[in-house]
Amino acid sequence: ILIRRPALEVMDILKRLNYNYPLTRFLLYGEMNAGKKFTMTHIMHYCRSQNWVLLTVPWANEWNCKRLDVSFNHHKESLFDLPVHSKILLEDFLLKNMSLIKEFTTSTTYEFSEHEASEQGIPLTDLISFGITRMKFANDVVGALLKELQILANNDKIKLLVTIRGINSFWRKTGQKKEKVQEIHAQQLTLVNQFMELLQSDTKNAVAMCSTESWVNDVTDRKSYLPTELMGKEGVDFLEPFLPIEVPKYGNAELQSVMDYYIDRRWIQAPEAKTLDGRAQIKFLSGHNPYQLYRVCVPL
Numbered sequence: 001i002l003i004r005r006p007a008l009e010v011m012d013i014l015k016r017l018n019y020n021y022p023l024t025r026f027l028l029y030g031e032m033n034a035g036k037k038f039t040m041t042h043i044m045h046y047c048r049s050q051n052w053v054l055l056t057v058p059w060a061n062e063w064n065c066k067r068l069d070v071s072f073n074h075h076k077e078s079l080f081d082l083p084v085h086s087k088i089l090l091e092d093f094l095l096k097n098m099s100l101i102k103e104f105t106t107s108t109t110y111e112f113s114e115h116e117a118s119e120q121g122i123p124l125t126d127l128i129s130f131g132i133t134r135m136k137f138a139n140d141v142v143g144a145l146l147k148e149l150q151i152l153a154n155n156d157k158i159k160l161l162v163t164i165r166g167i168n169s170f171w172r173k174t175g176q177k178k179e180k181v182q183e184i185h186a187q188q189l190t191l192v193n194q195f196m197e198l199l200q201s202d203t204k205n206a207v208a209m210c211s212t213e214s215w216v217n218d219v220t221d222r223k224s225y226l227p228t229e230l231m232g233k234e235g236v237d238f239l240e241p242f243l244p245i246e247v248p249k250y251g252n253a254e255l256q257s258v259m260d261y262y263i264d265r266r267w268i269q270a271p272e273a274k275t276l277d278g279r280a281q282i283k284f285l286s287g288h289n290p291y292q293l294y295r296v297c298v299p300l
Helices: 005-016 036-049 061-065 083-101 124-133 135-154 167-171 190-199 227-239 252-264 276-286 290-297
Strands: 024-029 053-057 160-165 206-211 243-246
Touching: 005 024, 005 036, 005 243, 024 036, 024 227, 036 053, 036 160, 036 206, 053 083, 053 135, 061 167, 083 124, 083 135, 083 190, 124 135, 135 160, 135 190, 160 190, 167 190, 167 227, 190 206, 190 227, 252 276, 252 290, 276 290
Parallel strands: 024 206, 024 243, 053 160, 160 206
Antiparallel strands: none
8 A cells, every 4th residue: 555655744643633722724735646635535544444524525626617506695695505516515424424423413403594494403414414405505504514513523522524625716716607796706605615614713623634736726827836826825824824744746666666556456568668668768757746657557
């Protein structure tokens, strides 16, 4: 098993962290396709093995770009709900955490409209299921779920890992539109607001693992992969204090290990590619970039 050094570094910090302090924020950054996603996946796997509850945003920029459905928020007219995206998030959360949250109940009553509400003391899974079946209120249920998770964490009932891939999308304009509103900023989305509030909360027993992704930004805004370039001063100031973790390209040992794995799995079958000269050419063509290594090896 190849686990990148940044993942091991984070795991070591998690073992020594004092969880009585407010939520700890990590920020993974690095070149395009250097392995931030898989580093985050390794950390999620580690936390899941320790029975942490996982709250996952697999690709935050999808909220900006994937036009499924947009509606005005019932409680705050300046915000826009994304019912389909919210339903997907709830389904994913329930799938990942059902066994860990099935005994918990809600701490208060949540009113979603004049005629729709969930009573205090119902199973948390029922609240989530309501948001899935009544998609109109899915975004509000996400907000209620985040509040319940914070209460559970503060009461030492759970440890919570929040992962957000592509957090720099929170400071971008979106492609979403609603009636006469032709331009919507990410921070006008209810989902983004809810997660930003969570990130700035003083919740204990909680860790946020975020990543910046160059793909989110326009080509002209990708001069550097550093967080200050991709998120801007506003984004960096928002996350402060955080622990920056760089995910570099493969080192020589990592690259050779991955090629050994590809050969062992017979994903590399060309005899020439298995020689020292062949491996040297693959190394040169990939530039030590994990994704480019995969691309180079696909036809072999």
